[in-house]
Amino acid sequence: MNELTDLDRAIYEWQLDVPGFGEKGQRILRNSTALVSRCGGLGGPICQSLAAAGFGKIIIAHAGNLRLDDLNRQILMRHDDVGKPRAASAKATLEAFNPNVEVEAIDENITEANAADLVSKADVVFGAAPLFEERFLMNRECVRQGKPLIDSAMYNLEGRIITIVPGESACLACLYPEIPPNWKRRFPVIGAVSALAAQIGVMEGIKLLAGLGTANANKMIYFDSASMRFQTIALKRNPECEVCGGA
Amino acid sequence: MEITVQYTGQLAGLTGETDESIDVDSGTALPALITQLCTRHGGKYADLLVNAEGNLRPSTLVILDGEQAAGSPSDIVLDGVKTVMLMTPIAGG
Numbered sequence: 001m002n003e004l005t006d007l008d009r010a011i012y013e014w015q016l017d018v019p020g021f022g023e024k025g026q027r028i029l030r031n032s033t034a035l036v037s038r039c040g041g042l043g044g045p046i047c048q049s050l051a052a053a054g055f056g057k058i059i060i061a062h063a064g065n066l067r068l069d070d071l072n073r074q075i076l077m078r079h080d081d082v083g084k085p086r087a088a089s090a091k092a093t094l095e096a097f098n099p100n101v102e103v104e105a106i107d108e109n110i111t112e113a114n115a116a117d118l119v120s121k122a123d124v125v126f127g128a129a130p131l132f133e134e135r136f137l138m139n140r141e142c143v144r145q146g147k148p149l150i151d152s153a154m155y156n157l158e159g160r161i162i163t164i165v166p167g168e169s170a171c172l173a174c175l176y177p178e179i180p181p182n183w184k185r186r187f188p189v190i191g192a193v194s195a196l197a198a199q200i201g202v203m204e205g206i207k208l209l210a211g212l213g214t215a216n217a218n219k220m221i222y223f224d225s226a227s228m229r230f231q232t233i234a235l236k237r238n239p240e241c242e243v244c245g246g247a
Numbered sequence: 248m249e250i251t252v253q254y255t256g257q258l259a260g261l262t263g264e265t266d267e268s269i270d271v272d273s274g275t276a277l278p279a280l281i282t283q284l285c286t287r288h289g290g291k292y293a294d295l296l297v298n299a300e301g302n303l304r305p306s307t308l309v310i311l312d313g314e315q316a317a318g319s320p321s322d323i324v325l326d327g328v329k330t331v332m333l334m335t336p337i338a339g340g
Contacts, residue, residue: 042340128340135338155256155337175315180306180336182257182295187339194340220315222255222334224265233310233332236317 001031002056007100012054018212025210026054032209033057035122037110037138039090041073041194042128042152042201048076049202050101050126051094057102058094061118062087063109073191110134115141124205127151127172128198130187132179139164139172143244148208152201156188159197161221162235163204166244169218170235173243193225248273250325252284253310253332261292277309277316277323278302280331295335308334 004027009016012026034050036043039062050058066074066081066089076090087105094103108114110129119125119141127135127149135151142149142164149164151172164171200221207215220233237244253266269287271280281303285293298304302320309316309323310332316323325331 038340040340130338130340132336132338152340153337154339156260156339158255158259158337160334160337175308176306176336178304178306180304180338183336183338187337188260189339224255226265231313234314236315238317 001027003027004030008054011098011100015053020212021210025206025212028210029054029206030056032123033059033121034124034126034205035059035061035118036126037129037134038062039074039076039086040070040128040130041075041189041191042154042198043126044074044076044090045195045198046126046128046152046202047090047094047103048097049199050205051098051103053202053206054098055101057104059104059106059118059121060087060090061106061108061110061114062090063107073189073194075191075195110137112137116145119145119147122147124209125149126201126205128153128201130185132176132183135172136176136179140243142166143171148205150201150205150208152197154187154189154193154197157190157193157226158222158224159193159200160223161197161200161204161216163208163215163217163219165208165215165217170237171241171244174238174241175235177238177242196223196225248326250280250328251330252280253330255332256335256337257295258292258333258335261295262288271325273326275325277320277325277331280325281320296333306336308332308336310334 039060066077066086076093081089085107087107091103091105115137143166146166151162207213223230311328
């Protein structure tokens with residue numbers, strides 16, 4: 001395990017003061033790799049907070065080029081990036097923000113062909129894709145490889161975060177046993193709502209890795225920012241789940 | 248008895264409401280409530296919640312007083328339940 005450098009201690013000085021975190025927690029993050037599926041409205045703030053927290057490496061998987069209508073929420077992008085690959089733009093922003101974090105930009109979404117390999121390189125996985133097909137692939141691979149998955153999602157002014165610890169908690173397929181037929185790729189979104197869901201998800205990941213606080217495995221954190229109502233919902237594993245078998 | 252039905256996601260968008268109160272008889276099971284709601288709201292609302300056979304879509308999460316309901320919907324009797332939260336799946340980012 002890599003030890004903290006003097007530069008690490010200087011950058012994360014205020015973070016090291018967090019009770020229960022300290023140098024041990026920082027060292028864990030320093031030696032951890034996070035895979036983030038998509039770096040848009042949700043994944044972008046996730047990546048930024050992972051970089052700020054001092055993760056050793058962030059792998060971003062996101063295909064395609066930036067569009068003008070991405071800019072209300074994709075905070076790692078710049079106006080000048082329109083027409084350029086999103087993943088490369090996110091990598092440039094993150095490296096400028098924290099040069100001590102290694103960022104690998106993959107100009108692909110999560111697919112059947114790359115899911116197993118990408119998940120194998122990560123200590124924790126963050127799901128932020130707008131399609132259930134990608135989320136389900138990551139869920140399957142995380143369960144198979146025993147990797148924690150933080151699956152965050154939003155719609156309109158609402159968000160929900162599910163922390164999945166394989167073997168301990170309900171997986172995504174326990175909750176959604178089929179591709180939801182009515183989910184549409186386009187959804188109403190204000191960037192701050194995505195960012196709110198992102199930050200809760202990042203904290204779940206940090207807590208899981210660093211043993212800080214209480215991770216919300218087997219629970220869903222739901223919020224409605226219209227009223228700022230937050231709710232923690234107890235989830236149940238499905239013993240007939242085709243992915244985790246409830247086992 | 249009166250139950251508060253809470254809506255999230257696309258359901259909330261369709262109804263324009265985050266919750267509504269509904270009267271059900273003692274002994275009412277979940278499918279009867281869903282049928283009652285679909286009759287009230289019709290069309291797109293019903294299509295979100297139930298499949299062609301009229302059964303609750305398996306990807307709809309039903310939360311009873313803060314805890315996910317599990318098992319066959321027909322086995323879920325609502326006696327004593329105060330809040331039924333219907334969560335259609337979301338994946339926005």
